[in-house]
Each structure stands twice: as C-alpha cells, then as structure tokens.
Amino acid sequence: MRIRSAVLALLVLRLVRRQMALTQLRNDLVANVTHALKTPLSSMRLLVETLLNSPKLNEQTAREYLLLIATENLRLSRLIDNFLTFSRIERNKYTFKFHPVSAGEILVAAKAAVQDRFNLPGCRLELQSPPTLPAVVADADALVTALINLLDNAYKYSGDNKQVTLSASAHNGSVSFAVKDNGIGLSPRETKRIFKRFYQVDQRMSRPVGGCGLGLSIVKFIVSAHRGQIKVESEPTRGSTFTLILPANSSN
Ligand code: ADP
Numbered sequence: 001m002r003i004r005s006a007v008l009a010l011l012v013l014r015l016v017r018r019q020m021a022l023t024q025l026r027n028d029l030v031a032n033v034t035h036a037l038k039t040p041l042s043s044m045r046l047l048v049e050t051l052l053n054s055p056k057l058n059e060q061t062a063r064e065y066l067l068l069i070a071t072e073n074l075r076l077s078r079l080i081d082n083f084l085t086f087s088r089i090e091r092n093k094y095t096f097k098f099h100p101v102s103a104g105e106i107l108v109a110a111k112a113a114v115q116d117r118f119n120l121p122g123c124r125l126e127l128q129s130p131p132t133l134p135a136v137v138a139d140a141d142a143l144v145t146a147l148i149n150l151l152d153n154a155y156k157y158s159g160d161n162k163q164v165t166l167s168a169s170a171h172n173g174s175v176s177f178a179v180k181d182n183g184i185g186l187s188p189r190e191t192k193r194i195f196k197r198f199y200q201v202d203q204r205m206s207r208p209v210g211g212c213g214l215g216l217s218i219v220k221f222i223v224s225a226h227r228g229q230i231k232v233e234s235e236p237t238r239g240s241t242f243t244l245i246l247p248a249n250s251s252n
Contacts, residue, residue: 025090028198029083036079036212040072047072071117078152079212085145086197086214089221096139096225100249103133103168103175106140110147111166114155122160125151128167134248136175138226143177143246146222149215150179150242156209157240158183175248180241186234195220195230219244 047065051057088094111127118125136143147166154164158181165180186194190201197217219242223230226246234240 029086032198032212032214033083036210037076039210040076040079044069044072044076074116075210078148079210081145082149082212082214082218085218089218094221096142098137098139098226100135101138101140101143102135103170103177104129106136106138106143106147107166107168107177109140109144110151113144113148114151117155118162118164123155123162124164126163126165128165130169133168134170134175136226136246137249138246139222142222143226143244146219146244147177147179149219150244153215153242154179154181154183154240156211157181170248173248173250174245176243176245178241178243180239182239185236185238185240186232187236191232191234194232 047069051062051065054061085094107127107129111125115125117123151164151166155162158164161182163182165178167178167180169176169178186201193199194201195216198213200211200213220230223244223246228244228246231243231245232240233243
C-alpha cells in the first residue's frame with residue numbers, strides 16, 4: 001500500500017513538474033516572440049513614416065528606404081518561420097521527408113535565400129565547394145533552413161565588414177557544410193550553451209540584432225534528425241565556424 005502511494009505521489013510530482021515546465025516554456029515563448037517581432041516592425045514603421053513625412057520624395061532615398069523595408073520584412077518572415085518550426089517541433093508535428101539530394105544544390109539554395117542581405121558595401125558572402133560532392137539523404141527544405149539560420153547568425157554577429165564563407169566538403173563517408181564568419185566570436189563556455197532554446201549570449205532587451213534564441217536549437221534538431229553532428233570553432237573577437245556533418249548517401 002505504502003509503495004503504491006509512493007509511486008502515485010511520484011507520478012503526480014512528475015506531472016506537476018511537466019506542467020510547470022510547459023507553462024514556463026509558453027511564457028518564455030510569448031515574451032520572446034513579442035519582443036523579437038517588435039524590432040523589425042518598429043524599424044519598418046519608422047522608415048515608412050519618414051518616407052510619408054518627406055515633403056518631396058527623392059527617388060534614390062526612396063529606393064534605399066524600400067530596400068531596408070524589404071530586408072526588415074524578410075527578417076520578420078524568418079522569425080515567424082522559426083516560431084512556427086519551433087512550435088511544430090514542440091508538438092511533435094515536424095515531419096521530415098528524406099530523399100537523396102545534391103549537396104551542391106543545398107548550398108546554392110541557402111546562398112540564394114540570404115544573398116540580398118549581403119549585397120551591401122563591406123559585406124561579402126563567398127561560396128566554396130569542390131566540383132563534385134556526394135549526395136546526402138536529407139530533407140532539402142529542412143537542411144536549407146538550418147544553413148539559412150547559420151548564415152543569418154553569421155550576418156547578425158559580425159561587424160560592419162562582414163566576410164562570410166559558406167562551404168561544403170566530403171571526407172570518410174560524410175559531407176560537411178560550414179559557415180564561417182569574421183564576427184564577434186564566442187567563448188568556450190558560451191559555445192556549450194548556445195544550442196539551448198531561448199539562450200542568447202547578450203540578453204539585453206535592447207540588443208541591436210533582434211532574434212529570439214531559437215535559431216540554433218532548430219539547427220540542432222534538424223541535424224539530429226539527419227543523424228548528423230554540429231561543431232563550433234570560435235574565439236571571442238576572432239569569428240566563428242559552424243559545421244554540420246552529415247552521412248553521405250551510402251548508395252553514391
Ligand atoms: P538568436 O540569434 O535569435 O539570438 P540563436 O539560437 O540563433 O538565436 O543563437 C543563440 C545565441 O548564440 C545568439 O543570441 C548569439 O549570442 C550566439 N551566436 C549564434 N551564432 C553566433 C555567431 N555566428 N557568432 C557569435 N555568436 C553567435
């Protein structure tokens with residue numbers, strides 16, 4: 001009888017803990033989502049108001065402002081995509097569709113998705129890949145999403161002169177995709193924590209780059225689903241390299 005009560009108490013305790021964790025997660029999500037959405041929205045509002053309030057529109061300035069609005073808009077769409085992905089993951093509703101895909105095509109798609117942001121003075125995004133690469137068995141959309149998140153971070157956490165390289169290589173039955181930046185870098189302690197959901201090294205609400213701390217947790221989820229690994233090489237002020245290592249398609 002005593003054992004049965006103890007087991008029951010343990011089960012109830014587990015249930016309460018799980019419920020508390022879920023409530024905490026929901027609160028974190030609401031707080032982070034609200035804050036992260038505010039930044040691009042207020043930038044867009046400011047840009048539109050400035051344009052509307054100018055007595056005479058100069059075409060070049062109008063174009064520059066529209067370009068900035070388009071960039072903010074893209075940032076907003078990515079944030080929303082990440083929230084939706086995260087919510088699907090949490091509800092076990094994220095399904096992968098695996099097929100053999102060319103690693104080169106994945107690189108090209110990821111680069112094309114972020115290229116506009118790098119078309120600014122002082123920013124460079126370089127693609128490095130050998131002429132032939134083995135295929136990987138992957139969910140192409142998910143893998144491109146993972147690389148876009150890494151490229152977005154490389155952009156966000158680098159100074160005005162952004163030199164980013166997206167590359168792929170093959171060795172010992174695996175294919176590696178790497179994103180290298182010349183940005184602010186990370187300490188070994190931070191490197192261990194950044195894959196936790198909502199974790200951000202700079203936690204000031206006023207941090208300039210926005211984001212909500214979900215991007216890397218999504219990357220990790222996608223890479224694990226591909227039976228892959230993720231590695232980070234980084235040093236404060238000396239940039240970072242994030243590498244995704246996936247098994248090559250064995251029927252290559
Ligand atoms: P977000 O960028 O939305 O804050 P992420 O999960 O993508 O969330 O990243 C978590 C944290 O890891 C970031 O807030 C940042 O502090 C750190 N980080 C991620 N990528 C880089 C990078 N390339 N260079 C330096 N710090 C980074």
